[in-house]
Amino acid sequence: MSTLDSVSAWLAATPLSVAISGSSWLVPTLQSIHILAVSIVMASIAMLDLRLAGFLGREQSLRVLTLRFYPWIWGALAVLVTTGFFQIMAEPSRELLNWIFWTKMGLIVGAVLVTAPVRRLLEDCRYRDLPAQKKAIVRTCALLSLLLWTAVLVCGRWIAYAGGRV
Amino acid sequence: MTVLDVCRWLEATPLATAITESDWMFPTIETVHVLALSLVVGSIAMLDLRMIGVSNRSMTVVRLSEETLPWTWGAFVVAAISGSLLFVSAATKYYANIPLRIKFVLMACAGINMAVFHFTAFRAVHSWNTSLPTPRAAKVAGGLSLIFWMGVVFAGRWAGFV
Numbered sequence: 001m002s003t004l005d006s007v008s009a010w011l012a013a014t015p016l017s018v019a020i021s022g023s024s025w026l027v028p029t030l031q032s033i034h035i036l037a038v039s040i041v042m043a044s045i046a047m048l049d050l051r052l053a054g055f056l057g058r059e060q061s062l063r064v065l066t067l068r069f070y071p072w073i074w075g076a077l078a079v080l081v082t083t084g085f086f087q088i089m090a091e092p093s094r095e096l097l098n099w100i101f102w103t104k105m106g107l108i109v110g111a112v113l114v115t116a117p118v119r120r121l122l123e124d125c126r127y128r129d130l131p132a133q134k135k136a137i138v139r140t141c142a143l144l145s146l147l148l149w150t151a152v153l154v155c156g157r158w159i160a161y162a163g164g165r166v
Numbered sequence: 167m168t169v170l171d172v173c174r175w176l177e178a179t180p181l182a183t184a185i186t187e188s189d190w191m192f193p194t195i196e197t198v199h200v201l202a203l204s205l206v207v208g209s210i211a212m213l214d215l216r217m218i219g220v221s222n223r224s225m226t227v228v229r230l231s232e233e234t235l236p237w238t239w240g241a242f243v244v245a246a247i248s249g250s251l252l253f254v255s256a257a258t259k260y261y262a263n264i265p266l267r268i269k270f271v272l273m274a275c276a277g278i279n280m281a282v283f284h285f286t287a288f289r290a291v292h293s294w295n296t297s298l299p300t301p302r303a304a305k306v307a308g309g310l311s312l313i314f315w316m317g318v319v320f321a322g323r324w325a326g327f328v
Binding site for chain 1: 193196197200201203204205206207208211212233234237316320323324327
C-alpha cells in the first residue's frame with residue numbers, strides 16, 4: 001500500500017469525512033459553490049489577461065485593471081481551496097489517487113507563479129505605452145495564465161471521468 | 167407527437183448515438199459547457215454586482231455592460247450549443263430529470279428578469295449611470311439575476327446526481 005493509499009484510507013475514516021460523504025446534499029452543494037467561484041476566476045482572467053496581452057481595451061491602465069480584478073481572483077481562489085478541501089475530505093481517494101487531480105494542482109501552482117512576477121512589471125500605463133520588451137513578457141505571461149487556468153478547469157472536470165485507479 | 171417522442175427520436179440520431187458510445191465525447195462537450203457557463207455566470211455577476219452598487223463603482227453601468235455583455239452573450243451561445251448536444255445524447259433520461267427542468271425554468275426567469283429590466287429602468291440609465299446608491303429597480307433586477315443564475319448552477323450540478 002502506497003503512502004497516498006494509506007493517507008486516503010486514514011482520511012476516509014475520520015468523523016469529518018464520514019459526515020460529509022454521508023450527507024445527500026453536501027457534496028453537490030460544495031461542488032456548486034466551487035463552480036460559482038470558478039466562474040469568478042474564469043471571467044476575471046478572461047477580461048484581465050486579454051487586456052494585459054493587449055488584445056482588448058488598449059486604452060486602459062494595466063495597473064488599474066490588475067487592481068480591479070485581483071481581489072476577486074484571490075477571494076475566489078480562497079473559496080476554491082476551501083470547497084476543494086472539503087470535497088477531498090468527502091472522498092479522499094477520488095482525488096488523492098488520481099493523476100489528473102495532481103496535474104491540476106501543479107497547473108494551479110504554475111498559474112499563480114506566472115502571474116506573480118508580472119505584477120511587479122506593470123506600470124500605471126496602457127499596454128501600448130509599454131517598452132517593446134516588457135510588452136512581450138506581459139503578453140506571454142497573460143496568455144500563459146489564460147491557458148493554465150483553462151487547463152485547470154479541464155482537469156477539474158476530467159477527474160470525474162479518468163485518471164483514477166481502475 | 168409528444169415531447170417524449172421527439173426525445174426518443176433525438177437520442178436515436180447518429181450524432182446522439184456517437185456521443186453516447188464514445189469514451190471522450192461527452193466529457194469533452196461537458197468540459198466546454200462548464201467553461202462557457204463559467205464565463206456566462208462570471209460576467210453576469212460582475213454587472214449584477216454593479217447594479218446592486220457593491221462593486222466596480224467607479225465604472226458607469228453603461229460602460230461595464232458594454233464590457234461584459236459580449237462575453238455573456240457569446241459564452242451563452244456556446245453553453246446552449248454544448249448543452250443541447252449533452253441533452254440529445256440521452257434525451258429521454260434528461261427530459262425526466264427534475265433538477266434539469268428546474269434549471270430551464272430558472273434560466274427562463276433570468277431571461278424575463280433581464281428583459282423586463284432592459285425595457286423599463288434601463289431605458290433611463292443615463293440618469294442613474296453614475297449615481298450611488300443605484301435605483302431600487304436596478305438593485306432588484308441585479309439581485310434577482312444573481313439568485314436565478316446561482317440557482318441555474320446548483321440545479322445543473324444536481325442534475326448530474328439524480
